[in-house]
Amino acid sequence: MDTSTRITHLKWMILGRALDDRLAKLKAQGEVPGSVFQGRGQEAYSAAGAMFLKRGDCYAPLIRDTAGRLVFGDFPLEAIRTHIGRRTGRMKGRDGNIHRGDPDLGLLPMISHLGAMISVVNGTLLAKRLTGRLADHVGLVSIGDGAMNTGATHEALNQAAVERLPLVVQVADNQVAYSTFSDRTYACRDLVDRAVGYGMGSLTCDGTDADACLATMHEAIARARCGEGPQMVVAKLLRLAGHGTHDDAAYVTDEMKSRFGDCLQLAERTLKVQGVIDESGIAALWDEARASIQVAVTQALAEPIPVAADEDWCAYSERNLTELRA
Amino acid sequence: MDTSTRITHLKWMILGRALDDRLAKLKAQGEVPGSVFQGRGQEAYSAAGAMFLKRGDCYAPLIRDTAGRLVFGDFPLEAIRTHIGRRTGRMKGRDGNIHRGDPDLGLLPMISHLGAMISVVNGTLLAKRLTGRLADHVGLVSIGDGAMNTGATHEALNQAAVERLPLVVQVADNQVAYSTFSDRTYACRDLVDRAVGYGMGSLTCDGTDADACLATMHEAIARARCGEGPQMVVAKLLRLAGHGTHDDAAYVTDEMKSRFGDCLQLAERTLKVQGVIDESGIAALWDEARASIQVAVTQALAEPIPVAADEDWCAYSERNLTELRA
Amino acid sequence: MKYLEAIRLALGEALAEDPRVFLYGQDIAGTFGGAFKATKGLTERFPGRVLNAPISEDAMAGLAVGAALEGARPVVEFQFGDFATIAFNQFVNHAATTYWRTGRSVPLVARLPVGGTPGGGPFHCQMPEAWLSHHPGLVVVAPATVADAYFLLKDAIACQDPVMFLEHKYLYYHLEADFDPRRAEHLGLGRAAIRRPGTDCTLISYSGMVHEALKAAEMLSQQHDIEVEVIDLRCLRPLDTETILASIARTGRCVVATEAWPFGGIAAEVLSVVASQGFRWLDAPPVRLCAEDVPVPFHPDLFAAHHPDAERIADLVLETVRF
Amino acid sequence: MKYLEAIRLALGEALAEDPRVFLYGQDIAGTFGGAFKATKGLTERFPGRVLNAPISEDAMAGLAVGAALEGARPVVEFQFGDFATIAFNQFVNHAATTYWRTGRSVPLVARLPVGGTPGGGPFHCQMPEAWLSHHPGLVVVAPATVADAYFLLKDAIACQDPVMFLEHKYLYYHLEADFDPRRAEHLGLGRAAIRRPGTDCTLISYSGMVHEALKAAEMLSQQHDIEVEVIDLRCLRPLDTETILASIARTGRCVVATEAWPFGGIAAEVLSVVASQGFRWLDAPPVRLCAEDVPVPFHPDLFAAHHPDAERIADLVLETVRF
Numbered sequence A, B: 001m002d003t004s005t006r007i008t009h010l011k012w013m014i015l016g017r018a019l020d021d022r023l024a025k026l027k028a029q030g031e032v033p034g035s036v037f038q039g040r041g042q043e044a045y046s047a048a049g050a051m052f053l054k055r056g057d058c059y060a061p062l063i064r065d066t067a068g069r070l071v072f073g074d075f076p077l078e079a080i081r082t083h084i085g086r087r088t089g090r091m092k093g094r095d096g097n098i099h100r101g102d103p104d105l106g107l108l109p110m111i112s113h114l115g116a117m118i119s120v121v122n123g124t125l126l127a128k129r130l131t132g133r134l135a136d137h138v139g140l141v142s143i144g145d146g147a148m149n150t151g152a153t154h155e156a157l158n159q160a161a162v163e164r165l166p167l168v169v170q171v172a173d174n175q176v177a178y179s180t181f182s183d184r185t186y187a188c189r190d191l192v193d194r195a196v197g198y199g200m201g202s203l204t205c206d207g208t209d210a211d212a213c214l215a216t217m218h219e220a221i222a223r224a225r226c227g228e229g230p231q232m233v234v235a236k237l238l239r240l241a242g243h244g245t246h247d248d249a250a251y252v253t254d255e256m257k258s259r260f261g262d263c264l265q266l267a268e269r270t271l272k273v274q275g276v277i278d279e280s281g282i283a284a285l286w287d288e289a290r291a292s293i294q295v296a297v298t299q300a301l302a303e304p305i306p307v308a309a310d311e312d313w314c315a316y317s318e319r320n321l322t323e324l325r326a
Numbered sequence C, D: 001m002k003y004l005e006a007i008r009l010a011l012g013e014a015l016a017e018d019p020r021v022f023l024y025g026q027d028i029a030g031t032f033g034g035a036f037k038a039t040k041g042l043t044e045r046f047p048g049r050v051l052n053a054p055i056s057e058d059a060m061a062g063l064a065v066g067a068a069l070e071g072a073r074p075v076v077e078f079q080f081g082d083f084a085t086i087a088f089n090q091f092v093n094h095a096a097t098t099y100w101r102t103g104r105s106v107p108l109v110a111r112l113p114v115g116g117t118p119g120g121g122p123f124h125c126q127m128p129e130a131w132l133s134h135h136p137g138l139v140v141v142a143p144a145t146v147a148d149a150y151f152l153l154k155d156a157i158a159c160q161d162p163v164m165f166l167e168h169k170y171l172y173y174h175l176e177a178d179f180d181p182r183r184a185e186h187l188g189l190g191r192a193a194i195r196r197p198g199t200d201c202t203l204i205s206y207s208g209m210v211h212e213a214l215k216a217a218e219m220l221s222q223q224h225d226i227e228v229e230v231i232d233l234r235c236l237r238p239l240d241t242e243t244i245l246a247s248i249a250r251t252g253r254c255v256v257a258t259e260a261w262p263f264g265g266i267a268a269e270v271l272s273v274v275a276s277q278g279f280r281w282l283d284a285p286p287v288r289l290c291a292e293d294v295p296v297p298f299h300p301d302l303f304a305a306h307h308p309d310a311e312r313i314a315d316l317v318l319e320t321v322r323f
């Protein structure tokens, strides 16, 4: 990858990490009503996927994709608003934290049921194809090792393969599903072994190696764009945080920790060693990230909360349908 | 396989075919209220699986397993009763046709939702293991090419692999799911390519070749019995009937028909050519099968139908729970 | 025209009128045209817009959500409504919540063949409306007539919100009516219809059971001079409580007859509305007649006893009128 | 003892008393002991009998059906009741139908953490009882007290039929009571409890909402001299209509308060029973107060407005009493 892509990648990783850290702090400060989930250790992989998307593509991130979301068009203010439940922003305090999204942007707002987003991405792609707007657009969907075992995931991956949709499924095998280790989650050698069973292309990479993530996601998305059908990418890495901030992850063993580095520290070191950026350049990225987040925090905290009396408590968009209710 | 096993296999195939034919005739005669599904063309494979089961094993057949069911302990009278809805027999006219089963025997009564039986077989195996009764018992479950794509199937196959249960999943890839050809059902080269993604052992065979079916199912079940974990067997064959008797299967092309023989005709020919059995021996098997079925038909038709006034219309087994209902 | 033909007509017109519409479901494409033949002939007329789905109900529903978000108008056929259990999550947690959570509508239609036929048994006869209508956000429609099969399906496809469209399997071939779509009158989505006016009792039903209700009303009129007002709900969610309550205000009595199980079903919802909002008008207890509270039986005799019929409906109305 | 501790105690005792019992669910094993810690310490005490499941709710439920058929007593934990949508099919079409279809019982227990907590949002706060109780065959239980959390869970595990055991997440840590299992009295499965006797109005609820109902009753007694009879349903399916109707016969008035959505919910079922079978005793319309009819909101202020509380319950009772 060229230097500017690598530096941009680092910038997004840093912004993702800084935002997650700030959200955790807001949680500790009592500002966040719900949970805070972090992508710590997964920023390189997450950001790399979204970096090769373009306007008109569709992206369905999950709980560890703060970085990827930011790349695709989410921004710190929206992330913070949604966590602290302001009525500004897309979700208006009705839904929170990682459920945010913007369908107009192609950024799908996830539901919690794991695996449910994949077939929805399929639907956006099929609709584009049927109405002649597919061109070389793709859909990218994120999934964890645990969620690979839901029925929804299976049905959707097979569906994408049968329809030969330009779907890229980005699997983050981070060794755990909440507290459950992979050996209680799947019994195959590597989750990438599932690709052949769907008739999908496949790629793997070291999820802690930023350059490998960039190259691999670039390749996968390029393949999907040029009509090679759905692609599965599997990266191994380690979740470097609790499942949420409420979880101390005491179950993660030292042995596991010894096997995986922090993608962000590794990337900073590599880029420094290679002379791509120096210490002060990195410090500037951090300062910039923190500063922009601080601005967003200040603004978000000042924004109004939702007011129950203003709600019309109606789940239908066709208002005429509800007028009949007595 | 030894001669007697091969002849026994042929006997069950013939009984299965004859029973299916008789059920279709009963349907044409207006005796069967619901649908009749047939295993025509799949008898060799179906019977072969059940032949290597023993008392205490668990078997979950599907709609094309008339032959396998008979091997495992279903009998023509029960099959006919259930189709024509007599109150005798296990289902008492409450449920019909291929939904019959006998949990006391380990013969699970299927529900219609495809894929739902696999995790249930897992449950019987796990329960046996936890209570120290597993020994070398196995579970055998039947599934079609279409049903391989349900979420239920995926979750259950992965579950069996994670628990390393002695499950054998017998996949009949009969080229169609109702009217839908395999290319709209899956996109992998062969469904057996899914085994590696679960971390299961796998085997394939020509589902029209009786001897191959015997050898392959024998091997798969032996592996499961001796602790090698779950096994997937995939056979290619063709459904030689409509989806049910209501379906003329006009969509099945001549090309498809030209690629697959009738397992039963093939078996008869092979055994004759090899001198294992002669024409009259085969005729005797058919006569015996038809005679036993005729006895069963006569008896079943004479049996009483359910009487609505005798029903207590209660879905709970704990009767005290319902006494409270006003 | 038969009920099934009205559905096919509506699908064909929707495909012709709106390029955003496409059909997706098991075995619906090609010359086969679906388990019940609702889409027969449509693949030839609209190539590439009638697609066979794998046996993957969750993914079928999910795909429809995504396509709807992308501006298409997906119409998904389930082979039997009983299999919508597999898609339950996508329907109630995804399709139903997206508008409220994000402000974006999800205009999809799921066509569900429902209801009992003798010999269908426990897994091919169910009525899924109770569990599709509890969560807020889904429109649930259940046409009882040929005209409604046509008009309500067109309305459903035009609706911005996700619609569960319940087609009664028994009516597919057994219900036939003279019907000219350009002439027939039609009530919109969300409105109940008074199928027969009356003054002595309000009898509420929907889907296949409407025809038993009408038979019961005719019997009562002939044999007992009792004039029953028969309401066909048409749309179960939202419920047209206005029409229901106005009728109760006139008759003072209410019987609800459905083919579904009683517990927490549409009948329970109607009775609650009637009891809580129509109490002052009631001259007798509002009551329901539903299916027996066990799975749908296979044998036709048990099936017949399991389902309400005109006679038993008439008995209950009589009891209510004589209260 | 806390509500959660009562559940843990019951699980531990069941494991100790009956070798057929085992636990299966996501993240329940080891030192972690489950998302809510209900199984903490049990793996150490009962090695091999507390098993982590993959994220596969359908297969979790299916495995329980099979294990129950094989003579075991599976207790399956769902991480959130909201995810039981994925297992819906195995519950209602497999667990619930097997006894009626085959004569073989399916004694499984599914533990479902349900109900709202501020900030939980649309997918971690739902009440699933409406769609788990419509199909015949499941027992649905919703303990509101520490003693019931213990006794009903023991009863559920002993029950021959499949039991959906709804544990209120908010009560896990917020409800605490002096409780000695050897001394406490206990009503069996299927019976409602009168938590506070009264003569002016019957107020019916279950699960977390019972505590708001009791608060409302206290307020009404103090401020208005109105004595409300508070019924805790405990068991939603089957419903103890006897206790409900006997109370209505005494008070002549009925209010139902639940945390669930209104349409076709338990409140609708209770109102139908009361209206159809208790009509002669009613002096006022029987009414319900349920959650607002949209997904459960994330923000605590919206959440508070979405859920009924003691004040609003009291207002509705007052209106009913003054009718």
Ligand SMILES: Cc1ncc(C[n+]2csc(CCOP(=O)(O)OP(=O)(O)O)c2C)c(N)n1
Pocket (backbone or CB within 6 Å): A063, A064, A112, A113, A114, A143, A144, A145, A146, A147, A148, A150, A172, A174, A176, A177, A178, A239, A243, D026, D055, D057, D079, D083, D086
């Ligand atoms: C269907 C379903 N079941 C359970 C959960 C609860 N849950 C939320 S995250 C999680 C673990 C997910 O693990 P994985 O897919 O590996 O993603 P990771 O958290 O490791 O990124 C679980 C069990 C859920 N959201 N959906």
Ligand SMILES: Cc1ncc(C[n+]2csc(CCOP(=O)(O)OP(=O)(O)O)c2C)c(N)n1
Pocket (backbone or CB within 6 Å): B063, B064, B112, B113, B114, B143, B144, B145, B146, B147, B148, B150, B172, B174, B176, B177, B178, B239, B243, C026, C055, C057, C079, C083, C086
């Ligand atoms: C979940 C579900 N969806 C749809 C159906 C309706 N259905 C019954 S059999 C069948 C085709 C099955 O195809 P396959 O699995 O290949 O088995 P085969 O009939 O070829 O033996 C379908 C779609 C069903 N039973 N279950």
Ligand SMILES: [Mg+2]
Pocket (backbone or CB within 6 Å): A144, A145, A146, A172, A173, A174, A175, A176, A177, A178
């Ligand atoms: Mg993980």
Ligand SMILES: [Mg+2]
Pocket (backbone or CB within 6 Å): B144, B145, B146, B172, B173, B174, B175, B176, B177, B178
């Ligand atoms: Mg097939």
